[in-house]
Amino acid sequence: MRPQDLEQLVLPGDPQLHPDGTRVAFVVSELDLDDDRTARSIHLFDGARTRRFTHGPSDRAPRWSPDGHGLAFLRTSTDEGAKAQLALMSADGGEAVLRTDLPLGVSDLAWSPDSERLVLVAAAWAEDVADLDDDERRRRPKRVTRLPYRTDSGGWVHDRTDHLWLVDRDGDAEPQRLTTVDRDHGDPVWRPDGQAIAFIAKPDAASDLEPHSQVFELDVDSGEVRALTAPGSWQWVGYAPDGRLFTVGHRDPYDWPGNTGVFWCRPTEGGEFPFEPVELLAHLDRDVSPGAPGMATRGPQFVDGGFLIGVEDAGTVRLVRVDLDGWDADAASPPAVTDVISGRRCVTGFGVRSDASAVAFTVTDPATPGELIWLEVASGEGSESGTGSERNVTDLAKDFRAKVDLRPTQRFDVERDGARIDAWAVMPNGFDEAAERSVPVLINIHGGPTSQYGDYFFDEFQVEAGAGYLAVGCNPRGSSGRGAEWAQAVVGVWTDHGSVDTLDLEALVDATLERFPQADPERVGIMGGSYGGYATARLIARSDRYKAAIVERGLLQWESFSGTSDIGPYFDRMFLSASLPDGVDAHRAASPVATASSVTAPTLVLHSEADYRCPIEQGEQYFAALKRAGVTTEMVRFPDETHELSRGGSPKHRVERFEVVLDWHARFVLGKDGSDADDETAPTPEASPQVR
Incomplete structure (x- = not known):
């Protein structure tokens, strides 16, 4: 796979089952390099064939009306600065009608049970800027009164707040704003009787230095809002039928x-x-909010007698059924859980019939970027038990497979300190026949740290393998998918640069060189983004075994991160078990900026200028520290991009990022630098390194 092959990827997501249980609406996404945009359209599987259902420039978030007669979705035009608006169309097809024209767009929607109205999430300007035009707003000094005042997903948000709005399905009446309190409201869901809407928002008296959220309910007729639960960290709310x-x-x-x-x-x-929240699945010791790429289904989908939900498990995302019929909440035993979809793959979205007899799901594995599959469930159990029948609904990767030489993935274990660490390697062309110690290696470290590599298609590994490298990654302690103790192993230990996750990652390098005799120990590069950038910076300060490093969008200086990141006010307490001002010593001890003078590997600092998760000042400080230490270093800055550049940035920037990454490793891992280091004619990333 080459960088420009990103344009060949066609990916499905967000499958929504029609109330009749026979049709599926889903989103298809593809990159358009010519127009530098991601094109999204809604497709329909009608039980026999699949066809494109909407023809707008960018359509997403399809939601069937409960009566089955309509489809609502979000449409964004190609006009500069356009925002997503609510669109409605017949369930039988035809022209879509834009139902809103809100200045800041619509970000979420939910139908009322009677299909007559929808609740929307849409931002509203603060009163002092609401009547200004865009130019006046841009020129006006920014008055900041709360944290965060900018977010990685939303940019500057100091002058706007997300609210709930009510809009009729028919007619042309303007949406009615339901909420007034100056706080963000999200994740709305109608109570089954249609008289109230539950949603999630920050508690009334919560400090903006804390990450608390609370479940509320709004009476639609009176507008009265009441809190349903104690404050916690609630991410989704829903009603069973x-x-x-x-x-x-x-x-x-x-x-x-x-x-x-x-x-x-x-x-x-x-x-x-x-209400008092009672945890249902603690006995699984797994995360039910999967972090696999593209996972759009964040909560349960209800069926007769229970619900289905995705579970992250050792590099996979499986779908399970939780049975609540006959379960006694006061008993010691948890509800019964059975697998519906499992195997070495990751479910990225799903819709299910109310009687659980069929599931439509999108899925990925190392050789499959993504497809929609229909599962007929014979007896309430899944395909892995032999009682279910799966059918591929789409073949979206057909052209991609015909044009791109996908390299095989091998899953293996790394053993350290009595623990088994899940790892993956993608082999370059000719790997099996390559001479001993002849293939260069790239070590990859995922972000989070509470996320996972896994049994899914990962363009990063494929592009690296396509360029001739053995691409390797693992889930060290601190990752998700292995239980709470595994994830919490990194809490409070990062002041020691030989912490448990660091040692796990060093063990990955050793295990790779031991397992694969073709791997060249003299040509090992390392890179990672976000937490992966943090871990990379720590590793290269401990060893000179790496020929090159790329520190991407990293957390590199904890003190300033605490004041500039959108999660800064509380992230240090979560992971360092310390916060400012009392924890200043821990912040400094855990910061890679403090150990930059120990780095010997040529290090590229790669950052996005609109990254508000790990703001660019993090990369700037680290780059300057490397310069002061005399380390060979460069900084590449991507304008107008956020923390999500590698996954959701502009198509051209995503391709350029790959080219920058491959060029750096070609120069320093492969030794193609020499006098060409600052030469514009230095080897291009398309020139794949050769095994020697």
């Missing part, structure tokens, strides 16, 4: 890193709040 309330998240935000749980909200009498 019988009216029972469920939520996903943590009782305490500082339970994270750890397993995100699914909770039944038990009614209480006489308590401060009407």
Whole structure:
């Protein structure tokens, strides 16, 4: 795979099953390098064939009306600065009608149970800037009164707030704003009786230095809002058809890193709040908010007698059924859980019939970028038990496979300190026949750290292998998918640069060289983004075994991160078990900037200028520290890009990023630098390194 082959990828996502249980709407995404945009359209599987269903420039988030007659979705035009708006169309097809023209666009939607109205999430300007035009707003000094005042997903948000809006399905009446409190509101869901809407927002008296959120309910007729649960870290809320309330998240935000749980909200009498969340799946010791790329289904989907939910498990994302019929909430035993979809793959989205007899799901594995699959469930169990019948609905990767030489992936174990670490390697062309110690190696480190590499298609590994490298990565302690203890192993230990995750990653390098005799120990490069950038910077300060390094969008100086990142006010407490001002010594001891003078590997600092998760000042400080230490270094800055550059940046920038990465490793891992280091005619990344 070459960098420009990104344009060949066609990816499905967000499958939505029609109420009749026979049709599936889903989103197809593809990159358009000519127009430098990601094109999205909604496709329909009608039980017999698949066809494109909408023809807008960018359509996403399809949602069937409960009566089955309509489809709502979000449409974004190609006009400069255009925002997503609500579009409606018949379930039988035809022209879509734009139902809103809100200045800041619509970000989420949910149908009322009677299909007559929809609740929307849309931002509104603060009163002092609402009447200004765009130019006046840009020129006006920014008055900041809260944290965060900018977010990685939303940019500058100091002058706007997300609110709930109500809009009729028919007619042309303007959307009615439902919420007034100056805080962000999100994840709305209608109560089954249609009289109230539950949503998630920051608690009334919460400090903006804390990550707390709370489940609220709004009475649609009166506008009255009441809190349903105690403050926690709630990420999703939903009602079962019988009216029972469920939520996903943590009782305490500082339970994270750890397993995100699914909770039944038990009614209480006489308590401060009407519901008490009861965790249902703690016995699984797995995260139910999967972090696999593209996972759009964040909470349960309800079926007769229970629900289905995705579970992250040792590099896979499987789908399980939780049975609530006959379960006694007061008993010691948890509800029964059975696999519906498992295997060495990752489910990225799903829709299910109400009787659980069929599931439509999108899935990826190391050789499959993504497809939509239809599963008929014979007896409530999944395909792995032999009772289910799977059928590929799409073949979106057909042209991609015909044009791109996908390299094989091998999963292997790394043993250290009595623990088994899951690892993956993607082999370059000719690897099996290559001479001993002849193939260069690139060590990759994922972000998070509470996320995972896994059994999914990863363009990064394929591009590296396509350029002739053995691409390797693992899930060290601190990753997700292996339980709470595994994820929490890194909490409070990063002041020691020989922490458990660092040693796990060093063991990966040793295990790779031992397992693959073709791997060249004299040509090992290393790179990572976000936490991966942090870990890379720590590793290269401990050893001179790496010929080159790329530190991408990293957390590199904890003190300034605490004041500039959109998660800075609390992220240090979560991982360092320390916060400012008392924790200043821990912040400095855990910062790679402090150990930059020990680095010997030529190091590229790669950062996005609109990254508000790990702001660019992090990269600037590290680059300057490397310069002061006399390290061979360069900094590449991508304008107008966020922390999500490698996954969701502009198509041209994503290709250019790959070219920058391959060029750096070609120069220093492969030794193609010499006097060409500053020469514009230096080897291009398309010139794949040869095994020697």
